[in-house]
Amino acid sequence: MKGTILNFVTVIAMLIAGCGEETVNIDVMHDEGKPVMALDYRDFDVAASELVQSMLGSGALKKQGGGRYVVATGRIVNDTMQRIDTDQLMAKVETEMLNSGQAVMTSAIGSGSDKLIHETRELRDSEEFDPGTVAERQTLIAPELTISGKIFQRNIRYDRNRQQVEYYFQLKLSSVKSGLRFWQDEVIVGKRGSNKSVGW
Amino acid sequence: MKKLGLILIALMVLGFGCYQPHDKRVHLREEIRSDSLDSNIVTRPVVHAFSALLGEGLEITEATTRRNDADLLELHVSGFNKSFQTKRFRYRVEWLDNDGFLIGTKTSVWLPMSAMGKSPFSFKAVAPKPAAVDFRMDTRKWE
Numbered sequence: 596m597k598g599t600i601l602n603f604v605t606v607i608a609m610l611i612a613g614c615g616e617e618t619v620n621i622d623v624m625h626d627e628g629k630p631v632m633a634l635d636y637r638d639f640d641v642a643a644s645e646l647v648q649s650m651l652g653s654g655a656l657k658k659q660g661g662g663r664y665v666v667a668t669g670r671i672v673n674d675t676m677q678r679i680d681t682d683q684l685m686a687k688v689e690t691e692m693l694n695s696g697q698a699v700m701t702s703a704i705g706s707g708s709d710k711l712i713h714e715t716r717e718l719r720d721s722e723e724f725d726p727g728t729v730a731e732r733q734t735l736i737a738p739e740l741t742i743s744g745k746i747f748q749r750n751i752r753y754d755r756n757r758q759q760v761e762y763y764f765q766l767k768l769s770s771v772k773s774g775l776r777f778w779q780d781e782v783i784v785g786k787r788g789s790n791k792s793v794g795w
Numbered sequence: 796m797k798k799l800g801l802i803l804i805a806l807m808v809l810g811f812g813c814y815q816p817h818d819k820r821v822h823l824r825e826e827i828r829s830d831s832l833d834s835n836i837v838t839r840p841v842v843h844a845f846s847a848l849l850g851e852g853l854e855i856t857e858a859t860t861r862r863n864d865a866d867l868l869e870l871h872v873s874g875f876n877k878s879f880q881t882k883r884f885r886y887r888v889e890w891l892d893n894d895g896f897l898i899g900t901k902t903s904v905w906l907p908m909s910a911m912g913k914s915p916f917s918f919k920a921v922a923p924k925p926a927a928v929d930f931r932m933d934t935r936k937w938e
Contacts, residue, residue: 625905627938640904647902652921657865687901694900695924697865 632760632792633677634784642764642782643687650688655768655778656697664698665736666768667705669743675762676748681706684746684764692742703735740777742768753787760786822914833879833913843879851877853884853910853934860930868922870930876910883909883937888920890927898927907937 621628626637650656658664668689671681689707692698702709712735718724744766751759767779817823825834833842857873868890876882885905890898900923910916922930 625935629938637904640901641906644902644904644906647923648919648921651865651867651923652863652869652919654864691901691923695865695867 630786632786632788634675634679634762636683638762638784639683639687642784643684643691645782646764646766646780647688647691649780650766650768650778651691651695651697653778656692656695658697663696664740665701665738666692666698666740666742667701667703667738667771668707669705669741671706671743672745672747674745674747676750679746681746684744685742688742688766698740701736701738704738705741738771740768740770742766752790756790757787758790760788762786824911824914846877846879851879853877853882853916856915858932863921866925868925868927868930870920870922870932871917872920872932873915873917874910875915876912879912881909881911883907884934885937886918886932886934888930888932890922890924891929891931892926893928895929898923900924905935909937 623636630637656664668685671685673679673681685707689700693700700707703712716730718729719726721729744764746765747763749761749763751761753759762784764782764784765779767776769776828834830836832838853874853876855872855874857871859871861869861871863869870888872886885907887903887905889903890900892898902921902923908916908918920930920932
């Protein structure tokens with residue numbers, strides 16, 4: 596009798612486990628999933644798209660006399676309660692700046708810098724490398740513009756059961772030489788939901 | 796009773812006769828502007844119900860393009876929300892080059908937009924590169 600009950604319970608448990616939510620791939624092109632309180636990829640897509648369109652539309656990247664600006668990525672501060680890799684925003688922005696044909700990004704300096712650019716220059720005295728293949732001195736191009744920004748969050752109690760979470764995406768483009776700001780904009784992503792769901 | 800009806804109709808006709816259209820660029824919403832047939836406290840529920848029955852929604856009145864100072868194509872879309880409800884929707888603009896090929900860009904994503912009831916709306920999109928010569932736009936319901 597005991598064995599029969601145990602077998603029955605085991606079968607039921609297996610059936611329940613089998614009925615669990617299956618994992619599916621997200622259709623990132625036309626995602627119709629419900630919004631979440633935390634920032635997800637859709638929020639970054641919207642913020643990056645609106646900021647890039649604002650920047651390109653402003654004409655701030657149009658260089659007088661032609662040519663392309665050299666742009667370095669400065670600090671993007673994450674002042675949210677979430678652990679965010681700010682590259683989630685900046686990779687898209689930088690890609691579009693490059694693709695616009697109006698700017699080139701530098702990897703020599705800034706938060707998007709590539710250590711190897713400097714490390715390979717330390718090979719000048721190495722006997723293992725052909726000196727003709729090592730980058731010469733004074734070949735790096737200094738940036739003319741920097742892009743920096745901030746992502747921050749505000750949590751507000753909306754009513755007894757709901758909270759409002761506001762995310763601010765701010766970017767600014769400044770001239771290195773003059774320190775003047777050529778462009779800046781802000782995109783707000785707001786969410787309202789249950790107090791039980793957390794925005795971080 | 797018949798006389799009262801006639802007086803009411805006469806008052807309404809006189810009321811509309813006194814209505815002076817304002818500058819079309821300025822939009823006055825219900826409860827701000829003077830009453831009209833669709834905003835009158837008596838007729839409003841009927842008109843709203845009729846609008847919902849007809850399934851009135853958004854209408855695009857104009858989609859124009861121009862080249863901006865940076866030689867990028869700009870799309871300006873204007874429309875009107877014919878319904879009495881605020882319509883929330885998403886739109887996505889795709890850009891096409893001279894050969895009709897799609898230009899790959901991270902900016903072609905579903906962007907949120909909303910239009911208040913019986914109100915005009917407009918938005919702007921900027922092409923990602925000068926190679927864009929045409930566009931296509933799609934809309935979908937805001938989930």
